[in-house]
Amino acid sequence: MIHILVADDDAHIRELLVHTLQAEGYAVFEAADGKEASILLTKQQIHLAVVDVMMPNMDGWQLCEEIRKYYDFPVILLTAKDQLADKERGFSVGTDDYLTKPFEPKELLFRIKALLRRYQMVNAEKITLGETVIDRKSYEVHCNGKLLMLPMKEFELLAQLASYPERIFTREELIQLIWGADFEGDERTVDVHIKRLRERFSNRIDDFSIKTVRGVGYKLEVTKK
Known part of the structure; x- marks a missing residue:
């Protein structure tokens, strides 16, 4: 069973999330502030955290930083703030997603399921795309x-794109991730x-394609499930 941590000082929000998540079959652990959540993390295995930004004792940004330092699971930040600077700070401390209050519980569920799928794929030793196994x-x-043996940088580039199907990576991001x-x-x-990757796979498979996003970068699209 998937364990989800809900950290929010608003009891009504916690009650809503507990009801919504339990109805989907998740086990939910509650924390009323960041300190309480931090202690809970030492006692329970958590697979994903939904964290409010504005909490007493330890805010959501601090908690997210701690999770990134000591654990490996996705984080969704919940906040009433929708300013770009606040979102930038959220992503800078390591959040995987960002949802502004008020929100639809169904939207949160969609995001949770997407993140869990992504993390399962990223952490897997093997990435399967149709008849292609990386x-x-x-x-x-x-x-x-x-x-098929690929040169190291080509392999790392393919694995990076394949770990996040449909996600657009800028050229600068890929340089940082692959070349350093x-x-x-x-x-x-x-x-x-x-170009080399496309040439290597062009006559071999049609499980995926690497698309150019003009003026931005690249993304991998899965063409066969």
Whole structure:
């Protein structure tokens, strides 16, 4: 059973979330502030946290930072603030998603399910896209049962895109993630590696495609479930 932490100092919000999440079959653990949530995390295994930003004792930003430092599960920040600066701060401390109050419980459920699927895929040693299997432990790719060995950077680039289907990555993000902050080349390096990946898979499979998002970057689309 999936364990979800709900941290919010508003008892009515907690009651609503507990009712909504339990109806979907989740086990819910409540905390009235960040300190209480922090203590609870040392006692219970949690798979996802829904965290209010404005809480006494330890606010949601501080709690999110702590979760990122010591644990590995997704976080959704809930807040009445909808200013861009507040969202920027939320993502800078490591939140995975951001939902502004008031919100529809169904929307929160959609976001929770999407994050749980994403984390399950990211943390898996093998990423499966139709008949294509990307093995992050052995650095091998199997297409229709046949082994395909890729150069390291091409493999890492493919695995990064495949871990987050439909998510758009900018060229700058991919440089940081694959080549690192000390990389001295330019963003055209990404274009070259994407071109090579497309050529390698063009006549092998049609499980996925790597799309160019003009003026932004790239995303991987799954064409076969």
